[in-house]
Amino acid sequence: MSDAQFDVAIVGGGLAGGLIALALHRARPEFRIALIEAGKTIGGNHRWSWFDSDLSVAGRALLHGFRQTGWDSGYDVEFPTHRRTLKTAYRSMASHEFHEGLLRDLPKDAVMLGRKAAALDARGVDLEDGSRIDARAVIDCRSFQPSEHLYGGWQVFLGRHMRLAQPHGLERPTIMDATVDQVAPHGNGGAYRFVYVLPLGAHDVFVEDTYYADDPQLDRSALSSRIDAYTREHGWDDTAIVGHEAGVLPVLTGGDFAAYQREIAVPGVTIAGARGGFTHPLTSYTMCVAVENALAIAEEADLSGQQLAAMFEARARKHWRKTGYYRLLARLLFFAAKPERRVKVFQRFYTLREGLIERFYAARSKPLDKMRVLSGKPPVPIPAAMVAMFKRGKPLKSGSVKDSPQTDISTETKA
Known part of the structure; x- marks a missing residue:
């Protein structure tokens, strides 16, 4: 049984897939597009945030129709011996806002929810039904x-959107409050821990507990208890939980990317998003690269499927080479700094x-930027840093994340 012919079928309705569908529709409204998502909503259960300066004019235009929360007054960071307000405008969007915007802007028959792909090939998609x-x-x-071809550590997080009984009084987001206890919640030593706080309205606040950890264990109960303690400390009495997110993201320290590409390749199929390697290796940040990829596909919409697949395979290799510096920094973070002292690395960075x-x-560091990050008094021991430069880390194998009620592998990056 076959549905009608489409110009483009996009499998996966996360950030990357949704933006590609939107960019294609705006550039070529005559195209028949199928956005195929196994879940009941587009975007899953996530919140994406980004700096306004990350996006080009065309990129801002692509996101313009979505409901967003913005802070033109900048954002704060807090560390044990350093606090700072940065002036860069900050933006955030929840997955339900992404879902609503795409349903509003895309043709009615373009979005296919609750339909899981069983197999992909260059000429179409077989569904499980x-x-x-x-x-x-x-x-x-x-x-x-x-x-097993990729190496690194993990970013583990749990966030909660709360509606408070009283106004919280916050003017700006705090994207890193690292004054909190740096011990991992599951008892396996330390981790770089910070709390992320977004004031979404006078009574609404989003609080997320995040760890750069050696293992991918996500203990929801422990992280939830830590959020409870954090909110009590700030005098925030929540009357309702509006939403939440939780996940585990890879932090890449290295690997054989060519072997990884061969492993995931489907002849003639374009691979985009985090699956294709389009992420920031150290921060797991994807918004700016997802936007630029969507615009690139829309610009080359007349290419054949084979040509588009080849173009994005080369684009992914270029992105891997371009982001090698950030994988080096990830190695220094994980292998040169003791887990409970990783906070010093980020504290120095924010000076x-x-x-x-x-x-x-935005993964656009200039040569002088790269030199400046590595110059001066290092936040890690120099001998340890020299050894760390040549370490690979643990393979990010599928068995690394245990399938249990307390652990979840995120399908999207959170920022």
Whole structure:
């Protein structure tokens, strides 16, 4: 059984897949697009945040139709011996806002929810219900696939959107409050821990507990208790929990990317999103690269499926080479600094110039930026740093994240 022919079938309705569908529809409204998502909503259960300076004019235009929360007054960071307000405007969008915006802007028959792909090929998608979507081009935007060819650590997080009884009085987000206890919640030693706070309205606040940890264990109960303690400390009495997110993300320290590409490749199928390697290795940040990839696909919409797949395979290799510096920094973080002292690495980083910090998060660091990050008094021992430069780390294999009620592998990056 086959549905009608589509110009493009996109498998995976997360950030990458949804933005590609939107960019294609705006550039080529005559195209028949299928956005295929196994879940009941587009975007899952996530919150994405970004710096306004990360996006080009075209990128801001692509996101313009979505409901967002913004802070033009900048954001705060807090560390044990350093506090700072940075002036860069900050933006945030919840997955339900992404879902609503795409349903509003895309053709009614373009979004296919609750339909899971069983197999992909260059000419279409076989669904688990036995039906098939035929398409001239197929784009795979499913979640990151752990692999023995990639190495690194993990970013573990749990966030809660609360509605408070009284106004919280916050003017700006705090994107890193690292004054909190640096011990991992599950008893396996230390981790770089910070709390992320977004004032979403006068009574609404989003609080997230995040760890850069050696293992991917997500103990929801422990992290939830720590959020309870944090909110009590700030005098925030929540009357309702509006939403939440939780997940485990890879922090890449190295690997054989060519072997990884061979492992996930489907001949003639374009691979985009985190699955294709389009992420910031150290921060797991994807918004700016997801936007630019969507615009690139829309610009080359007339390419055949084979040509588009080849273009994105080369684009992924270029992105891997470009982000090698950040994998080096990830090695220094995980292998040169003791877990409970990783906070010093980030504390020193946030003493640097604001423009350097902006470019870092967008993976656009200039040569002088890179030198400045590594110069001066190092926050890690020099001998340990020299050894760390040549370490690979643990393979990010599929078995690394245990399948249990307390552990979840995130399908999207959170920022």
